[in-house]
Amino acid sequence: MRGRPSTAFVPCLLGALLSALPGVSRAVTESEPLPMVFETAPEASARAEQPESAANAPVRLVRGCTLYLPRIEDARSNKANVGNLTVMLPTVHATPRSVQSLRSGDATAWTRGALLSTRRYGFQPVAAPPPGNPAPRQVTAEVALRLAHAWSVDLNLVSHVVLKVGYRLPGGETVVRQYHGMGTRTNFASGNGEFMTVLNLGLEEAVRGMALDAAALCDGKPLPEAAVPQ
Structure with missing residues (x-):
C-alpha cells in the first residue's frame, strides 16, 4: 500500500509552480524594503473586460482647480515596516509556520x-506652498501619512492606509479630516509587487476621498461633517 504524500511536499510543489509563472514578483524578505512606488489602478475604460463607454469613463471631479501641497510627511508611528507576511502550513487548522515583517521604503515619496x-x-497639483495672494479655485492641503499596513489573510492580501489632511480655508481657519483606504487582492506568491499593489489600492482609495472634499472646497462648498473624531 502506498503511503500518503507528506504535507511538506505541497508548499514545495506550489512554490515551484508559481516560480514558473511569468511576471510573478520575487518573494519579499525582511532584508529588502518594498519599492514604495505609487501606481494607479487602471481606469475601467482601460480594462480589457470593460470596453470604454460613458458609464465607465475616467471620473473628473473638478476643472481648473489648483491643489497646493505645502507639506507632505510620513507621520506613522512605525516608519520601518508596512505590514507582515504570515506563512501558513497547508493543514486543517492552518498553523502559522512563520511571520515576517515587510520593510518600508520611502513612504513620503x-x-x-x-x-x-x-x-x-481634474486637479492641478503643486507640491509647494501657494502664492502670497489667494486666488479663486485653489485648495491648500497639508497631508500626513498616518498608517500604511498590509498583511496576508489565507490566499488574500489586505491593506489599510490612513491620511490626515489639514485644509487651509480662505479665512485662515484649518479644517482637519482623516481618510481611510482599504485594498484587497489575491495572493499568488507573497511577492513584493503584490504587496505594493494592495498598498497602492488602499492609498488610492484614501486619496480619492480627499479629492472629493478638495473638489467641494474648490467649488466654494462646505466640507461635510467629519465621520469620526479627528
Whole structure:
C-alpha cells in the first residue's frame, strides 16, 4: 500500500509552480524594503473586460482647480515596516509556520506620488506652498501619512492606509479630516509587487476621498461633517 504524500511536499510543489509563472514578483524578505512606488489602478475604460463607454469613463471631479501641497510627511508611528507576511502550513487548522515583517521604503515619496496623481480627477497639483495672494479655485492641503499596513489573510492580501489632511480655508481657519483606504487582492506568491499593489489600492482609495472634499472646497462648498473624531 502506498503511503500518503507528506504535507511538506505541497508548499514545495506550489512554490515551484508559481516560480514558473511569468511576471510573478520575487518573494519579499525582511532584508529588502518594498519599492514604495505609487501606481494607479487602471481606469475601467482601460480594462480589457470593460470596453470604454460613458458609464465607465475616467471620473473628473473638478476643472481648473489648483491643489497646493505645502507639506507632505510620513507621520506613522512605525516608519520601518508596512505590514507582515504570515506563512501558513497547508493543514486543517492552518498553523502559522512563520511571520515576517515587510520593510518600508520611502513612504513620503510614495504619498507624494499618489497626491500628484489627482490630475486624473481634474486637479492641478503643486507640491509647494501657494502664492502670497489667494486666488479663486485653489485648495491648500497639508497631508500626513498616518498608517500604511498590509498583511496576508489565507490566499488574500489586505491593506489599510490612513491620511490626515489639514485644509487651509480662505479665512485662515484649518479644517482637519482623516481618510481611510482599504485594498484587497489575491495572493499568488507573497511577492513584493503584490504587496505594493494592495498598498497602492488602499492609498488610492484614501486619496480619492480627499479629492472629493478638495473638489467641494474648490467649488466654494462646505466640507461635510467629519465621520469620526479627528
